[in-house]
Amino acid sequence: MALIEETEAGEADDRKVGWAERVPVQYWVVIILLLIMPAFASDFTLFQIFGWSFILGMIALSLMFLAGYGGMVSLVQMTIAGLAGYMIAIFGDSAITDISQGWPWYVSIPIALIIAMLFGSLVGWLSVRTEGIYTIMITLAIASAFFYFARQNYVVFNGFSGFNGVLPPMLFGVDWRGSQAFYYLTLFWACLSYLVVLYLSRSPFGLALQGVRDNPRRMAALGFNVNAHRVAAYAFAALIAGIGGILLTWQSAQISPGTAGVGPVIDILIIAVIGGLRHPIGPFIGAFIYVVLKTFSVDFLTALGLGGERFQLLIGISFLVIVFWSPDGILGLWEKWRRSRGKDPLRDAGESKL
């Protein structure tokens, strides 16, 4: 008995040490840098650059989960985020008191997320029988339908102007829209969703999803209900997108049809592709690049003597350049660089395993 207990304890210890050691030094640097960021970054950088990057990264992460692991390119993720944002505005507090129910956050947020997941599952259920370009078309159609419906419906969605004054709750006496608090709030949820996706990718559910992507017929021949698995993936992705949507609504304190318009819907796809669909870190890299470009390209263009309104051009060109050099996005470039470094004969032994 004692022996077994001892070895078990020893094993647990081993694993703990192993876990800490398995995280390379570069990762620790990034983690610590992110944690102490508020010490030296400006309020604008924290709130507008990083806060927004984390949020868009989460919404793009939900697309990466579906597209990268499940092979389903869904353009509806921004719509799901928008729907979740609308739901906290409708069930929670906003300046539009005629419509908003004013329920407390611990009721309105779960309702918003549940509705987002139900909507995501419904879209999934409609689109899992299609493949490739048809999935893109169906989800794009649903996204545009939602945009026009929200814009024309005044009873529930308050039409063109949507809702303003949608604020996060003053939990623990903290103003969560303060730049530092908001930075940590978004950082927390971004890291959590990133780690959960990373963890799920090696769970039976995640492995099976990748199996469904590579070989649906074989998965059915192993006893998996392929369509049910895909719908479950949509539901999970909708949860991440929904959390991102609520944070996005709090950040701008408003939600309107334009938040989930066709432009933003496509932007999420661009973010995910720029970053890379192979690994859950990709969407966050893509989101950061997108936010930096979108924020500073106006200044950059006016400095060059061009019209500032042409910032979309700069984003488009960057997109083309990245996709041209590496179809796998920034992550693909990174892999290429690592591999070329691995060819060095002096380092050959260790790198060949990659």
Next chain:
Amino acid sequence: MNAPTTVSERLNATGTANALELRGVSKLFGALAALSDINITVRPGERRAVLGSNGAGKTTLFNCITGDFLPTSGSIRFFGEDISEFPAHERIRRGLRRTYQISLLFTGLSVLDNVYLACCGVSRGRFSLIRPRRNDALMASAEDLVRVVHMEDAKDTLVSELSYGQQRQLEIAMALSGAPRFILFDEPAAGLSPTERRELVEILTGLPSHMGFIIIEHDMDVALRVAESVTMMHNGRIFKEGKPAEIEEDPEVQALYLGGGDG
């Protein structure tokens, strides 16, 4: 209609019914009849070889039985239960298994992960969000299966790095996951070396005696050594049925197989 629903009913059905019963199964691809009016009865535990030239409809037969596609007409009963309309995954969950002629494996995953997925597919852990731990029951059964096909040294190797013969072995390990009651082997010996063939015959003859199977095989040596009955197919029809010795000596079969004919 009167398909058994409860576990005990299904077990009772196991005792009395045939493992596999095909009645009047036909499959049309447009105007082409890949299968016409196939009637096959296989007892529980029976080992049957299906022979026939290319295009005889052997793999189509397998695809109809596992539900990869539905037959145009006819009924399929599996241990007494009518599975004609069931989707593939429901048939697999009832204990039917198959291997594929062209390996359909997950090349980006390791050997063990492939088998582990197969074990998940027929268990309640399909949707599990928890990563497998070292003492995970499914992982343990996956490791057992890897041992059954003598691949324990290659269990962490990516499938894309396996030799062709090893991929065929892995196919068999995946078909043995869960509690198979009946297995369809689609040309498991194709492309194997003589040594690998001997190992394959050992694995097949070493299967528990209640586990019946149908094997499609061009190599008469393999087919006749592992099977106790033979079905000859030709142009989508059943041409001959009998014991291996009878089939081997049948002049018509010899004319078809050895005389060259239309191959």
